[in-house]
Amino acid sequence: MPEQKIPEYNFKKIEKKWKDKWETDKLYQPDLDKAEKPFHNLMMFPYPSAEGLHIGGVYTFTGVDTYGRYKKMQGFDIFEPIGLDGFGIHSENYAMKIGEHIKTVSERTEKNFYRQLSSIGNMYDWSRTVETYKPEYYKWTQWLFLQLFKRGLAYQKKAKVNWCPWCKTVLSDEQVIQGKCERCESQVEKKELKQWFFKITDYAEKLLKNLEWIDWSEDVKINQRNWIGKSEGARVKFEISIKKQETRNKKQTNSKYQISNVVIVHGSNSTKEGSENKESGPENLRHWKLWLNNKLKEKGIKVSNEIYPKDWAPKYSDWKKIFDKIDINEDSILIGHSAGGAFLVRWLNETKTKIKKLILVSPGKSGKQSREVLSSFYGGKIIKNIDLYVKNKIVIFTSNDDIPKHIQGAEEYKKELPAKVINLKNHGHFTIQDMKTEEFPELLSEILEEKKENQIEVFTTRPDTLFGATYMVLAPEHKLIEKMKDEIKNWEEVQKYIDTAKGKSEQERKEEEKEKTGVEIKGIKAINPVNQAEIPIWVADYVLSGYGTGAIMAVPAHDERDFEFAKKFGIEIKCVVEPIGGPIIFEGQNSGIAYDEFIKDLKEGKICSSMIGKSINSEFLDGLKTEKAKQKMIKWLEEKKLGEKSIDYKLRDWCVSRQRYWGPPIPIIHCEKCGAVPVPEKDLPVELPDMIDFLPEGKGKGPLAKNVEFVNTVCPVCGKPAKRETDVSDPFVDSSWYFLRYSSTEFDNEAINKDRAKKWLPVDSYIGGKEHTVLHLLYSRFITMVLNDLGFIDFEEPYKKFFGHGLITKDGAKMSKSKGNVINPDEMIEKYGVDAVRLYLRFLGDFSQGGDWRDDGAAGMARFMKKLWQTFFDLEGAGEGVEKTQMIDKTIKAIGEDLEKLSFNTAIARYMEFINWIRENSANFNLGQTQKIKRTMALVLAPMAPHIAEEFWTKLKNDKSIFLEKWPAYNEENLEDDQFELVIQINGKVRNKITVSIGVEEDEIKKIAQESEKIKKHLKGQTIKKMIYIKGKLINIVI
């Protein structure tokens, strides 16, 4: 062998050289406006911890990059952005711990993170980073908040929230893990606080529906489906009968009506004050209202707003001021006349307040002037969707003259909303005459009807089992209990139970081994609407106040929890569904008992079963299969107005307020007069003030409340002194839209540039941790849908593809500082080089499964790199040439396919086989073969180990980067050998293998197989029953 000088594999020098070169050449900064084949290759941006980049981060990011580089070599214009998700409690707590200010910690962390991220060989476009904690970013996070606020999708309500006593802030349901804080593992408490929410529940159906078509893996979809938790069923009303003779105290106020409050809103007056116009003059303006008010008072019902706007023609803001002061809730009935109706429609749309019923009395008028007045309430727009908030409970009194043009025509009402429309005899735009006609009592009865009796509404997914409801259960928090206080005979016992139940923390409830507890409420009974049976009412904490209606009808024969409860307290168990399908279905469910015995036990109330089947003991449902029985029952209930079809979701609204410092201040100003007013967009960002003392106080208010200069401001509407909101928003809000920003970072006048969005969004490939499947992924889908509805973007789903990768462990355990098993990526890169680390991480195992870091594995990969280097430079091409070079084509094909499906470990295995093959034949290749092999060695390795590949590429005398080169093509015809190894099986067992030419016919193969020596032996004295031949692979002889 001639002394050939092989250069040393100095990975440090090589990696540094290419990193610098790529940067100066701006190789990874696509022209966002001109790119022809845009491909947005996104990875979840990291939460920068002060400890630095985790090896798990390197694992993910380089995996994503490998895919991106492969795509780049396929000719796509790759946009691979990076940023930092730096706002949030995590960093804040860390700063507190080390006694430094969060701001300085963040600055340092950012520098360190970006240094590390630039050292892992990724194609980041460093000209477009996004940091959630920079004002130029959170300005738009605040803008986003305002868009939701204006749409009524951000609202404030007093709510029981999860409170972490250690972090001193509110947590969303998703952040509470088994009753503990996700971050610090403290016991979470329930606190009643006024909080900001995003109305994600409005999008529950769409979030669910789109899962049918988006191209994500099924496990992620299932997770989201479960989280949204849709269940279909019915709401059913149970009347309460009061045992009058047992009532302790006579109620002073009326006990006849359960109604909480009625709010009346009158219309505007288009004529001048003092006018003689009888219909709309000041005399009449409030006339009907006062009349109605008095009528209601006679019945003992209080009208909430006795104060009216002073103006004769109140505007939206005039009414709103009054509405901000009165309590409107799910028991409220709102009545609006004319512009008053218009006001209510808009107000409901904006605040999303749930009410009991909306009554519109002559909501519109056909005069031009009136139309103008009315449409001014909406800025001329037509408003739909009020049914969302007053489902099925809109009643409209209208005459032909009162076509409500500002909303929809009367006919449209019927179509669009499930509203009941009652036509008035034409007496003008609802006048004094109307009050004397037959319709007016009807109006009264619409108000009074609902309060004839007390009712308990329940939600059930099994309306077919209604005949088997033998008792009811109320959650301890159920409002009715307090209301019925005077009727309850054993009030003290009930109260005591409720107090203990409420006092229990979530954890305690769970620790009680699910042993059911409860107290019967004596003195009242419920009437089962289907058979008028009087059934007992219990209060028990196994019924949750937050789901459904907070009350259930208990069917012990067909629900395990109800069964357990009924058994314990000796309540009747009535079987109303007989499972069918016989022993086959039955076998899997309860093994050990015979089917007949099972049915017998079920009917005797010894066991319970939630299986479907056919209805029994259920009068008009008897004999029907469950699905049909459900439908028939719902129809029956709806006809009798005892219930209705209903859909419930587990998904709750997203609580976005946080009582901490390190987040974007919520851009709202609270004004005594004008209420919660959005900060005008031109005033954004509301900058997070520098505060030396940023520690939370823990009294339910954020640290910003301590900063007087920040808090005190003026109301943008009326100019009077007002106070700023002091909560900041949840970091999940920051990350719910960051990917929309990357391609628009240079625009400081808009969050998302339309042209850019058109080109680069939705994201083509999104890769990140599976732990974010319900939180971040759901939130960002929601925000995308909202922005789509608002017209800022034109797609509903943010990510075309999502791939969830696995985690890196050390010795099978999660890495953590306390365990002392943390792998420092800097050290590894220093020791083995970036390429070796990248390759090793890819080789560990399946990308979706994660893997276990082993130092000797990494060392092994470093050894392979050396070998690879040696092999490359050893190849001289002085041989005569090898006959078969299929290996080259096979390798190109296999690696390409593997990379496309992110199967990196097998891609590397293929590459190693390729190298092994080269080494075995290295002396024999001729010059042309050597050229081709060397090119292939570099090209197919490039996505995984970019630096060494680029180095090989220059050594092959190329002056352009390898990443501007196309992924090599392979010759389809060259994949097949001209021979193959035929496997000969007898009865499925391998008995022999012989080499056969590819072109041999089936008959010939069969003959050859039988004639081979070993097979002959086995076939001796046997008859062949059958022969199965799989082309090009094997033959199975059955004897």
Added chain:
RNA sequence: GCCGAAGUGGUGAAAUUGGUAUACACGCUGGUCUUAGGAACCAGUGCCUUCGUGGCGUAAGGGUUCGAGUCCCUUCUUCGGCACCA
């Protein structure tokens, strides 16, 4: 309890989707070369075996099939998520 993913050599893991189980590595054993090697190279490496072949092997048991790691049923184990959701 429910939902999801998985269970293959001493270890990390492959297996063209029903067609030769253990590719590719790590580790280990033996050898070559070395003053030495934790370097490099060569050979071996699922278990049993009468060393001929053969038999057994993909958590356990059963089934479908000419043929099962792969499909179906039951059981067990591990990991992740949810947890009285009516």
